Amino acid sequence: MTNVPIQISKVTKRFGDVHALAGIDLQVARGEMFGIIGHNGAGKSTLFKLMLGLLPATSGTVRVCDTALDGNNFRAIRERVGYLPEHFVTYDNLTGLEVLHFFADLKRVPRSACADILERVGLGKVAKRRVRGYSKGMRQRLGFAQVLLGNPELIFLDEPTNGLDAEGIHEFYEILREMQSQGATIVITSHILAEIQERVDRLAILSAGRVAAQGTLSELRERIDLPSTIECSFDPDCGPGLQSVLAPLDDIRFSMERDKALITVSSASKLSLLQLLAMQKGIVDIAMREPSLEDVFFGYGGQDARSV
Ligand SMILES: Nc1ncnc2c1ncn2[C@@H]1O[C@H](COP(=O)(O)OP(=O)(O)OP(=O)(O)O)[C@@H](O)[C@H]1O
Numbered sequence: 388m389t390n391v392p393i394q395i396s397k398v399t400k401r402f403g404d405v406h407a408l409a410g411i412d413l414q415v416a417r418g419e420m421f422g423i424i425g426h427n428g429a430g431k432s433t434l435f436k437l438m439l440g441l442l443p444a445t446s447g448t449v450r451v452c453d454t455a456l457d458g459n460n461f462r463a464i465r466e467r468v469g470y471l472p473e474h475f476v477t478y479d480n481l482t483g484l485e486v487l488h489f490f491a492d493l494k495r496v497p498r499s500a501c502a503d504i505l506e507r508v509g510l511g512k513v514a515k516r517r518v519r520g521y522s523k524g525m526r527q528r529l530g531f532a533q534v535l536l537g538n539p540e541l542i543f544l545d546e547p548t549n550g551l552d553a554e555g556i557h558e559f560y561e562i563l564r565e566m567q568s569q570g571a572t573i574v575i576t577s578h579i580l581a582e583i584q585e586r587v588d589r590l591a592i593l594s595a596g597r598v599a600a601q602g603t604l605s606e607l608r609e610r611i612d613l614p615s616t617i618e619c620s621f622d623p624d625c626g627p628g629l630q631s632v633l634a635p636l637d638d639i640r641f642s643m644e645r646d647k648a649l650i651t652v653s654s655a656s657k658l659s660l661l662q663l664l665a666m667q668k669g670i671v672d673i674a675m676r677e678p679s680l681e682d683v684f685f686g687y688g689g690q691d692a693r694s695v
Pocket residue numbers: 402405406407425426427428429430431432433434
């Protein structure tokens with residue numbers, strides 16, 4: 388088993404005049420949970436289809452599980468890969484168990500594995516109910532169940548938590564962590580940046596068919612050097628004093644309420660500001676907010692690129 392199950396080099400993909408992917412270089416290491424985020428039309432689904440061997444690249448190389456993919460050889464890897472598409476389509480007249488049997492046959496996994504998997508995704512009690520009567524979240528769980536068939540070493544999830552409630556999302560990531568601890572590599576896209584920011588090991592920001600940035604969230608934060616926000620609570624009597632300390636500082640922005648100040652500060656000035664605050668009278672609490680993945684995303688051009 389390779390230690391770098393996904394190796395993408397200089398990949399482009401054109402649909403007529405549309406340059407969906409314009410020179411992608413990406414490597415995902417074994418056991419990683421790797422996030423791909425990007426605006427609508429950035430090229431995420433196209434990249435997924437290339438990595439699944441469903442579409443050929445216009446140029447460049449896509450190697451998945453040590454197999455060079457050319458868009459015609461999905462079968463070469465399908466038994467080693469689990470895939471949840473953005474819109475999981477299923478057969479409403481079948482029961483959940485029958486649907487999973489169908490996918491098990493396609494993947495050449497014994498049908499006897501299906502009942503346990505349905506139990507694992509929380510559908511044990513409705514396994515024999517027709518899918519027609521499933522809620523959106525239950526359908527999504529069924530989609531996830533077919534991903535788990537055959538213990539795949541590589542898992543692709545396109546917007547996987549669509550329709551899941553908070554408990555469902557929590558359970559879903561628990562199962563992913565378990566798969567990851569057994570060596571599975573996971574590639575995940577989501578538009579809910581707050582949901583994946585603490586969960587992925589590394590991520591790539593796609594923008595107009597290019598990788599605008601890739602790395603851990605803290606690496607991306609460092610490279611772009613976004614300001615941090617400090618929330619400072621104080622005794623209202625000490626507000627005027629604090630105001631007079633903050634006002635002359637030219638490398639911060641701040642707003643004040645009766646007992647709270649919100650201060651935006653560059654990473655270079657962060658420590659000295661914290662020291663300064665700690666010395667002030669009447670400070671009750673200081674809380675730091677590092678830039679979120681959403682801040683980072685927009686910092687790397689996510690907002691501008693949305694109009695592409
Ligand atoms: N089969 C196709 N024929 C023509 N153009 C296509 C085709 N598939 C994708 N595209 C174009 O390629 C670009 C990338 O599309 P893609 O679906 O990969 O983006 P995405 O990041 O998945 O978007 P979303 O977040 O909206 O799902 C878009 O401009 C899209 O219109």
